[in-house]
Amino acid sequence: MIKGLFLDTATQIARHWHADSEKEEIKQQLEGLNLYCSEYVKCQYKATLLNSLILLYNLLSKFHDLPTALRETSRYENSKIAGGKLSPAVQKRIRDVGLWLLQQSFEEQKSYLEDLIEQAWETFFLEGIKEPLINQTNCLYANSQPNKGIRGYEPIKITCTKATPHDCGINEFWKNHRVQLEILANMNISSIQSDLKDEKELTTIKSEASLIASGQPPHGERCTVTLSDAIICIESTHCPETSAVHSINKKHFRPLCELLGIESKP
Numbered sequence: 393m394i395k396g397l398f399l400d401t402a403t404q405i406a407r408h409w410h411a412d413s414e415k416e417e418i419k420q421q422l423e424g425l426n427l428y429c430s431e432y433v434k435c436q437y438k439a440t441l442l443n444s445l446i447l448l449y450n451l452l453s454k455f456h457d458l459p460t461a462l463r464e465t466s467r468y469e470n471s472k473i474a475g476g477k478l479s480p481a482v483q484k485r486i487r488d489v490g491l492w493l494l495q496q497s498f499e500e501q502k503s504y505l506e507d508l509i510e511q512a513w514e515t516f517f518l519e520g521i522k523e524p525l526i527n528q529t530n531c532l533y534a535n536s537q538p539n540k541g542i543r544g545y546e547p548i549k550i551t552c553t554k555a556t557p558h559d560c561g562i563n564e565f566w567k568n569h570r571v572q573l574e575i576l577a578n579m580n581i582s583s584i585q586s587d588l589k590d591e592k593e594l595t596t597i598k599s600e601a602s603l604i605a606s607g608q609p610p611h612g613e614r615c616t617v618t619l620s621d622a623i624i625c626i627e628s629t630h631c632p633e634t635s636a637v638h639s640i641n642k643k644h645f646r647p648l649c650e651l652l653g654i655e656s657k658p
């Protein structure tokens with residue numbers, strides 16, 4: 393019987409920013425359980441949600457009113473003005489936050505967004521979460537603070553690269569979790585029973601895990617993108633009590649949790 397839930401980035405974003413019906417559904421799933429998260433997920437949250445807020449702010453500064461800024465968000469050519477790529481995932485996050493901001497008065501919209509970027513994002517992230525955050529990776533890949541310049545904010549930089557891993561402890565992480573690394577490297581994708589699975593994604597995870605297992609460096613994209621879901625699953629096993637991973641990204645998390653012997657929700 394699980395007593396806790398370890399929240400993945402997708403759930404962390406959805407519980408505050410998705411449609412009301414989805415927020416309510418997630419709230420019910422989290423109720424009565426201890427909630428955990430990690431420094432690593434916080435980095436991912438900054439690289440995704442916080443950076444999307446920053447891009448929206450920059451578009452709002454350029455186009456002046458929110459409905460226009462939201463409309464312009466859907467044009468990829470505006471990426472330069474926004475300060476970062478307006479990919480479909482970024483556009484969706486911007487629209488989610490934009491819908492909430494539209495409900496505020498015109499005068500308050502920009503200052504609310506500024507407040508979100510400066511501090512409120514973290515308040516949302518930590519809401520209901522037990523502290524201190526779990527930290528098994530020491531990968532501080534989006535560790536900088538939003539920096540405001542003349543034309544807007546600088547997006548948070550992804551600082552963990554293969555060439556400059558800074559103090560990233562992901563090497564130590566995989567040494568400590570050799571068993572799970574081998575499971576990922578040797579997985580038989582066709583024998584995974586989960587009805588939801590992304591075979592292409594699993595193939596990438598398998599080959600990247602194999603490279604690390606054979607001694608190649610785990611830093612850079614391997615610790616910030618390709619193996620991030622697997623890292624999150626493994627971090628969840630360090631909650632102080634038996635916990636499941638909660639991610640609305642079921643297609644990615646269900647097969648990985650099955651493979652690693654971890655419970656996944658919903």
Ligand SMILES: [Zn+2]
Nearest residue numbers: 531552560615
């Ligand atoms: Zn790293």
